[in-house]
Amino acid sequence: MKPVNWGVLGAAKFAREHMARAIHEAEGARFHALATSDPRKAAPFSAFCPDLKVHNSYDALLADPDIEAVYIPLPNHLHVEWTLKALEAGKHVLTEKPIAMQADEIDALIAARDRTGLMATEAYMIVHHPQWQRARTLIAEGAIGRILHADAHFSYDNRSDPGNIRNRPETGGGSIPDIGVYTYGSARWATGAEPVALDAQITRENGFDVFARVFGEMEGPGGRFTYHAMTSMRLFPRQEVVFQGETGLIRLTAPFNAGLFGEAQLHMFRQDRADHIERFPGARQYRNQVEAFGRSIRQGTPYPWTLEDAKGTQAMIDRVLAAE
Incomplete structure (x- = not known):
């Protein structure tokens, strides 16, 4: 090629x-x-x-x-x-x-x-990471039964860097624009669900949000489930996503900055079965993203994240901000 x-x-x-x-x-x-x-x-x-x-x-x-x-x-x-x-x-x-x-x-x-x-x-690089691809496949196959609840958490603390564009409202700063795309978009992509009801609690500082809790319901192919997400630019670093089903639970570690925040792992827990752990130490999601983009250009290979997908997540962000 x-x-x-x-x-x-x-x-x-x-x-x-x-x-x-x-x-x-x-x-x-x-x-x-x-x-x-x-x-x-x-x-x-x-x-x-x-x-x-x-x-x-x-x-x-x-x-x-x-x-x-x-x-x-x-x-x-x-x-x-x-x-x-x-x-x-x-x-x-x-x-x-x-x-x-x-x-x-x-x-x-x-x-x-x-x-x-x-x-x-x-x-949106995470859709190119095998950790997320595996989670999406397991959920679609019903490995933990029908999804009943999803939690997504992403926080870091950059209060010591006031000049950072994330701390400036005029450049689109705030935790929701910066990392809400992860906590909201990842739940949409992994489950195929869209929000049907949302509420939010948002803490602002100098005109932009620094902490946001979102809770509500989403509905997808498997039905409706409760949803909770947290983003913050003023808390100790945390990254974790959990999907709870009728018969089991999937927990993703380092789901957004894999390899930087920590090792990307997928933990699956089910009744009467041994705990299942998969590790992805060598995966490079940014390189995977570039290579997938090139294959789409040269070979017409379907790309896993479209502008329509991005619009769906941005619409969810808009709803969160409107729900405040």
């Missing part, structure tokens, strides 16, 4: 530490260019990719005829604007989550994707 030439808009820390490296290392991908006006920010990228081309503006990178796909790790409030610009420039686009600040903003992205015939989606 001919490698896909990638460009990255902006020298974001996350791109430098994770996604740009994943693009550089992935099969069927080539990290070709970076857009940044600051040569100092480009240096760490060139250190692991010496032949990297550096453009001094986003528009210049989009005009580069050698670039086929663009990865966008810009602040949340810029995602829609630059996704549309990239599509209009004839590039496939992978944009960080959340891809939009409101669900109805994604309609324009869907229309542009369909009009151009290009690939465009949100970088």
Whole structure:
């Protein structure tokens, strides 16, 4: 398969530490260019990719005829604007989550994707991790019976970094936009369910949420179940997801930052059976994401997370904020 030439808009820390490296290392991908006006920010990228081309503006990178796909790790409030610009420039686009600040903003992205015939989606990497793929399969097979309840928890503490974009409401900050996509979207993807009733308790600080508890009901192919999620930027780090069924329970450790927060594991507990544990120490979800994107471009392989999926999660986020 001919490698896909990638460009990255902006020298974001996350791109430098994770996604740009994943693009550089992935099969069927080539990290070709970076857009940044600051040569100092480009240096760490060139250190692991010496032949990297550096453009001094986003528009210049989009005009580069050698670039086929663009990865966008810009602040949340810029995602829609630059996704549309990239599509209009004839590039496939992978944009960080959340891809939009409101669900109805994604309609324009869907229309542009369909009009151009290009690939465009949100970088929801967990669906490429075997831990989540396994959980989804087990739930669909009825391994723990009909789902009765789901819990999703994601917290960290960044109060010591006031300049972080997650601590700034004008750039789409807050725990819900930043990590609600994980706690809400993962429950949707694993179970095929959508929310039918939601309530929320939200604590705000300087105009953005720092703690949110969401509780309600979701309904999917197996019926209705209760749902509880917690996100926070002011609590000790925690990542855990639990699905409780009629005949068993599945617990996922390190479900969102696998390998960084801890080892990704799947624990299954059932009556009258030995506890079942699966470990995924070597899985690399960012690299998997890049390779899956390339296969979709080159071979037409179905991609597991579409703009429609992203819109569903953003609609859930909108409902949570409206339920306050």
